[in-house]
Amino acid sequence: MELIDKLSILADxxxxxxxxxxxxxxxxxxxxxxGLGSSNGMGICHSFTPDGRCVSLLKVLLxxxxxxxxxxxxxxxxxxxxxxxxxxxxxxxxxxxxxxxxTISGLFLSSGIIRSSDYTMEQLIxxxxxxxxxxxxxxxxxxxxxxxxxxxxxxxxxRYADRLSANIELPTLTSLKTLAPEKExxxxxxxxxHMRQRIDAANDDAQRDAKRLPRSANPKRMAPIxxxxxxxxxxxxGADATDDRTILQSAQHLYRDxxxxxxxYSAFSPIPERPAGLPQAAPPLLREHRxxxxxxxxxxxxxxxEELLNAPGNLDLEIDPKLAWALAHRDDFPVDLNRAEPxxxxxxxxxxxxxxxxxxDLRRLRRIRYQDLVxxxxxxxxxxxxxxxxxxxxxDAQRDSTRLRQSLTQPQPAQMALW
Amino acid sequence: MANASMSPTSSAAWANDFDEWRTQxxxxxxxxxxxxxxxxxxxNASHDDLFSWxxxxxxxxxxxxxxxxxxxxxxxxxxxxxxxRVEGHGQSRxxxxxxxxxxxxxxxxxxMHPADVDGxxxxxxxxxxxxxxxxxxxxxxxxxxxxxRGERYLAWFEPAHDVLDLGAEHFADRMGGSRWIIATPxxxxxxxxxxxxxxxxxxxxxxxxxxxAAERANADEEHALWRTYFVxxxxxxxxxxxxxxxxxxQRFWRHLSEGDLIPMMExxxxxxxxxxxxxxxxxRRKGKALPGGRSALPRSPSGGDD
Ligand code: SF4
Numbered sequence: 186m187e188l189i190d191k192l193s194i195l196a197d198x199x200x201x202x203x204x205x206x207x208x209x210x211x212x213x214x215x216x217x218x219x220g221l222g223s224s225n226g227m228g229i230c231h232s233f234t235p236d237g238r239c240v241s242l243l244k245v246l247l248x249x250x251x252x253x254x255x256x257x258x259x260x261x262x263x264x265x266x267x268x269x270x271x272x273x274x275x276x277x278x279x280x281x282x283x284x285x286x287x288t289i290s291g292l293f294l295s296s297g298i299i300r301s302s303d304y305t306m307e308q309l310i311x312x313x314x315x316x317x318x319x320x321x322x323x324x325x326x327x328x329x330x331x332x333x334x335x336x337x338x339x340x341x342x343x344r345y346a347d348r349l350s351a352n353i354e355l356p357t358l359t360s361l362k363t364l365a366p367e368k369e370x371x372x373x374x375x376x377x378x379h380m381r382q383r384i385d386a387a388n389d390d391a392q393r394d395a396k397r398l399p400r401s402a403n404p405k406r407m408a409p410i411x412x413x414x415x416x417x418x419x420x421x422x423g424a425d426a427t428d429d430r431t432i433l434q435s436a437q438h439l440y441r442d443x444x445x446x447x448x449x450y451s452a453f454s455p456i457p458e459r460p461a462g463l464p465q466a467a468p469p470l471l472r473e474h475r476x477x478x479x480x481x482x483x484x485x486x487x488x489x490x491e492e493l494l495n496a497p498g499n500l501d502l503e504i505d506p507k508l509a510w511a512l513a514h515r516d517d518f519p520v521d522l523n524r525a526e527p528x529x530x531x532x533x534x535x536x537x538x539x540x541x542x543x544x545x546d547l548r549r550l551r552r553i554r555y556q557d558l559v560x561x562x563x564x565x566x567x568x569x570x571x572x573x574x575x576x577x578x579x580x581d582a583q584r585d586s587t588r589l590r591q592s593l594t595q596p597q598p599a600q601m602a603l604w
Numbered sequence: 605m606a607n608a609s610m611s612p613t614s615s616a617a618w619a620n621d622f623d624e625w626r627t628q629x630x631x632x633x634x635x636x637x638x639x640x641x642x643x644x645x646x647x648n649a650s651h652d653d654l655f656s657w658x659x660x661x662x663x664x665x666x667x668x669x670x671x672x673x674x675x676x677x678x679x680x681x682x683x684x685x686x687x688x689r690v691e692g693h694g695q696s697r698x699x700x701x702x703x704x705x706x707x708x709x710x711x712x713x714x715x716m717h718p719a720d721v722d723g724x725x726x727x728x729x730x731x732x733x734x735x736x737x738x739x740x741x742x743x744x745x746x747x748x749x750x751x752x753r754g755e756r757y758l759a760w761f762e763p764a765h766d767v768l769d770l771g772a773e774h775f776a777d778r779m780g781g782s783r784w785i786i787a788t789p790x791x792x793x794x795x796x797x798x799x800x801x802x803x804x805x806x807x808x809x810x811x812x813x814x815x816x817a818a819e820r821a822n823a824d825e826e827h828a829l830w831r832t833y834f835v836x837x838x839x840x841x842x843x844x845x846x847x848x849x850x851x852x853x854q855r856f857w858r859h860l861s862e863g864d865l866i867p868m869m870e871x872x873x874x875x876x877x878x879x880x881x882x883x884x885x886x887x888r889r890k891g892k893a894l895p896g897g898r899s900a901l902p903r904s905p906s907g908g909d910d
Pocket of ligand 1: 251252253254255258259260261262296297298
């Protein structure tokens, strides 16, 4: 099979994995050195496909042959899809060629399970090793960690990869049992635990190093690197009946227990020859979007999953989770921007983290006025009922949440401005 | 060259770049010239302007003025906001900067805050500049050229603001020993593997080479691979035109080798009812279900691949 045909099949087979950011790598440069590539912690999107997704890495499977039969997966062994397999050298060639033309910032490599988990992991490592050692490639590498593989191999993978990810795929033990019978939650967790330990240890070493002499003065002291971009995982949403609360709670555990950098949510995409038991249609993309918003509130704003959803169920599709929380906690509002703790300002719908910082800086210089919120481009229609400034108090502070919600979700009539 | 001319009521000042502006601004501040009395121009003093040009007055007698203290962050903000190209005839990037500096020097620290009337515009400009530098890192494309002078990579890019050097530094880190040239409508830069060579205006030879290479991108067989990848990695079931154009403004498309594929991909996805995530050409290939009935135990030694 020609390389171009393999590429067409193996990129198609890899598109279901959403975790392909190129962020979190340490600063590296090839200036004045042999080899190719740099990284600076910030990801770059080199293109966008018409689905609105960022193209940052060459995202392919090494092969879509697979021994497993995960029901939601297009590559499961019982699926009647065209199959292909790259040699490690072919992946290396594509990565370097695309990289030089500035169409990608690195490689995201995953694979179906062939022969054995160990063999598969070895093949993935082989590609990373060729890139790093033979070609001195300093761009981004994200490797899929096969949870069932020998810990010794995960160890090796972390020395070449910026990021490792073992996909949890389904948020509960039961759904994993029914839909991915060959996968074991315990095995996935233990792989994540192992990687966390190694990442933490490498970070501690690096910190200890940083306190001593500059690295250049004593290069030997350089701490061994292990997946400096941390680990991530992916959960499929809408392949079974699991609700958002369970999904977010499970994400919260993963952040807490394994210090994951990111949990990615991937709305189940309809695949050819859908097995019985899987939904016919994809869940609304808005559901995935709301999950990302809630996830961000958990990671960045100090919310708990249980605060965002205090009973079993799904997130509100009509309004974003921060607004939903505020409407459910009217007693805590309005918040006086000139007095409130920064953490409370961050809970006001329509005010993002960056604006919080700017407001806190500003009130050291002078009192905050309503006009400042306009200048900072906060979402005024949303925040209006929830804030107090030196010159502003919401007239609708006493309005009950149901009516407030209606006014926030309904398109505003044009005369509103005159009231 | 930079000049400042003074009359009792108004002054005119010219600056090509930030450092020239800084020298001018420092002098005008020390002389106590308020922002409303300065007319700033981009570039050098031209002949037309010479009638109003006078020798800049020397510093007034007395003790030297106290130096203006400005933090590193503020300097970075001013320097980067100065990269913003202000559109419109007779418009200049300098008046805003001078107004902010004037207020700052008078103890009005809020002048550089994003909620301030001036600070807000300053931050918006910086934001636009950062975004354009990022666009350059992302959407610039190199074309390989091997014409007997050894392998080189050529790029044509049309930045909306003065970010050529920000891009050049990035690509010097990225491309290591590979030689490259970036040509733009204003300046150009080349990297020989060890040093950057900036030219303004961009030499015609560079422009011609870079534009030709971009037009002949199809001759590069790797180009076909990239286009194939772009089509295959797209998920037709998730078509989202708005988000795509929001992140990748249409002005960049015509210089991307995948740009012309986008309308076709969208049309096909709509035609196919966005039912499947799979690319249709992959679906038309002969499929292969694999033998099952056997649980794949971890580390089982048997063969199951091709
Ligand atoms: S292990 Fe499961 S999810 Fe992974 S490729 Fe095989 S069938 Fe798909």
